[in-house]
Amino acid sequence: MKRIIVKHTEKEGSLMSQSYYRPTFIQVDLQAIKSNIKHLKEKLQKHTSIMAIVKANAYGHGAIEVANAALQAGATLLAVASPEESVQLRDAGVTADILVLGASPISFLPIASERNITLTAYSYEWLFATRHFTKSFKTHIKIDSGMGRIGFVQQEELQKALVFVRDRKWINVTGVFTHFSTADEEDATHFKKQIAAFEQMLDLFEQRPAIVHTSNSAATLRNPSQDWDAVRFGISMYGIAPSPWIDENLPFPLERALSLHTEVVHVKRVKKGTSIGYGASYTASSDEWIATLPIGYADGLLRKLHNQSVLIKGKRMPIVGKICMDQCMIRLDEQVDIGEKVVLLGKQMNEEIRIEEWANALQTIPYEICCTFSNRLPRLYSE
Secondary structure, three states, X not given: OOEEEEEEOOOOOOEEEEEEOOOOEEEEEHXXXXXXXXXXXXXXXXXXXXXXXXXXXXXXXXXXXXXXXXXXXXXXXXXXXXXXXXHHHHHOOOOOEXXXXXXXXXXXXXXXXXXXXXXXXXXXXXXXXXXXXXXXXXXXXXXXXXXXXXXXXXXXXXXXXXXXXXXXXXXEEEEEEOOOOOOOOOOOHHHXXXXXXXXXXXXXXXXXXXXXXXXXXXXXXXXXXXOOOEEEEXXXXXXXXXXXXXXXXXXXXXXXXXXXXXXXXXEEEEOOOXXXXXXXXXXXXXXXXXXXXXXXXXXXXXXXXXXXXXXXOOEEEEEEOOOOOOOEEEEEOOOOOOOOEEEEEEEEOOEEEOHHHHHHHHOOOHHHHHHHOOOOOOEEEEO
């Protein structure tokens, strides 16, 4: 069956189409993303901006489409992880300010300067390496307040860097930020230590940059009235709480943007004792209806999810046997037609399978699930 992916391009109102044939796809509800941003905006101080985090292909949702939707909903800044991700957005016609949160090589400076991409300055060594580049470029200074990744840790090093920047007017420090490691936990001890450490470093600036930002999704939802200049809205922009504790203490309901769909492509009646899948790991305990779905671990339905269920006709049906690279099998309670709709993540009738179920089964977090979905899964967008 031929299907059409419809995506909004950078030109308002225009559409582009791409054909696909396998009935397996991710549905992304852009209206849910817009709603989450609008609800957050209502809770923030009027002067606090929203920085939409669209790294890792917008957590698997589609960077270009999500970036445009977020900006339409009221976000004013975007952030990505790598230089390549920032260039992708610029090539798609996105003109909003973009911050690269991760480390960028000095070789990227000319492109960043030319295309108005803001880079993260995370050490004196990195800044010193820019000394031969005299064209104007923008940067946010990263403070490591207790995360242990990149960023200034020692006050002496930051002071040295600020002197270096002061003497080079073409280095335009437009922001300063840090990242919290435990903001999604009920125990706020380390969280408060990081706040104090950041504020001590902030006091070293003769003049604070225009954009001070500290809060990720967890810190933002924990205290949406915080008084800095911007918040970084990441996982929760997509409708997913950063942790169970935050989920229980949300300032507003989050709307899920992503759902995963396929269809039944084959149905058969097997006799008791029939084995299913690689390794014959499942054996029918009675005569059973078995359906095949065109999705497997190459799509992101990982093999360890063999004990999960899918939704058919609003009912949970278990995956049986080992998940294959491109297919999996499920046990039915009745015969169904070829083409019967299947939901692997999301709602069908009165039942829902949440991404947290997969995360618990894999002993990981929902972030990783979103980022695991293969690019061979088409993303369909609705508003």
